[in-house]
Amino acid sequence: MSETKPNAASAFSSRIDAVLKRRRASVIEVVDAKSAVDLATAQSYSENVFLFVPNLIGYSRIILAALAMHYMNHHPKYSTVAYCVSQLLDAVDGHAARYLGQASKFGAVLDMVTDRATTSCLLCYLSSAYPQHALIFQFLIALDFSSHYMHMYSSLVTGSKSHKLVTSDVSRILWFYYNDPTTLFLICAGNELFFVALYLAHWVHTPISLSIVAVLPILKGLTWPELIALVCFPVSALKNVINIVQLWKASKILVGVDLVERAKAREAAKRDNA
Structure with missing residues (x-):
């Protein structure tokens, strides 16, 4: 047991060094806030x-x-x-x-x-x-805001130029979602169309025409908005699963950054006390 702990600590230290190297490679320049405000105020019409x-x-x-x-x-x-x-x-x-x-x-x-x-x-x-x-709609609002905010913030602290630049080694699901424009559009559109259909279902109460029901009896009693909602529901569910994955991955990234910074603080304290 006495040999396992130092090995584990060494491995953890190696991981921290690797993260620091990655962060140094992707570091972005910091702009002074007052200077940025002055630049935005003085920008020319052409730019x-x-x-x-x-x-x-x-x-x-x-x-x-x-x-x-x-x-x-x-x-x-x-x-x-x-x-x-x-x-x-x-x-x-x-x-x-x-x-x-x-x-x-x-x-x-x-x-x-x-x-x-x-x-x-x-x-x-x-x-x-x-x-x-x-309660479900309130949960969806909270999930949507929290997952995107934490994802955006985790992208900033890791030096990413865009929240859409997700690598497959971080999350294959998020990589496929953000890096394939067609997938991104279809999932987002399907999610929004599901909510719009629910909105219209509140207003439209006329069932689908009998001629269509005769061909597809399973549609009996449904309105057009209800049918659209049923078709788009799996896409909306997938979108919110992605939101959950995004929230979890962003949380882990932020915790990892915290661990790196705490390790750096301990090393600095050791050097000061030496």
Whole structure:
């Protein structure tokens, strides 16, 4: 037993050294906050990040989301169109950023915050529309915000240039989710479509036409929104499983960084006491 402990400690120390080497290789420069504010205030029209095309698309998404919330309680058609267009534009701004060379940290955060806030507003409405399931919708809001916030923060402290740059050795699930654009779009779209279908199901009570039911009797009694919700439910469930994985992996990364920093602090204390 006396030999096992030193070996375990040595192995743990080696792991810390490996992490430190990785962090040194991916270290990013730190910008003074006051200097950054001054630069943003003095930026020229030709290089104004606030006016980048992808960010202008982001602002339009916010306006459309606000319109969707405005009409949500009394005009489901207008609300659904505004909400869906806002979400579809999420797939446009990324392409515009890459094509125009206008990718920015501000745009990435604006995009994520808009997604989180818009979906949460819809889930808040669903909580009131389906009070018996309010706890589930509240859980989904908490999971969505916490997993993305911790994932973004863990990306920053490990020096990653983007929260979407996840390697397969960290998580194969997150790597496949973030690094395959088609998968990312389909899962996100399916998740949003599930919530939109639940919203429309609250308003639409007309069953699917008898001609379709005659071909597919299993659809008897269902409305179109209910059918869409049933089809999209597995995708939405998968999206939230990914959120759980993202939360767990981000938590482990942050704990690992804590362990490295605590080990460095102990080494520094030993040198000072020597």
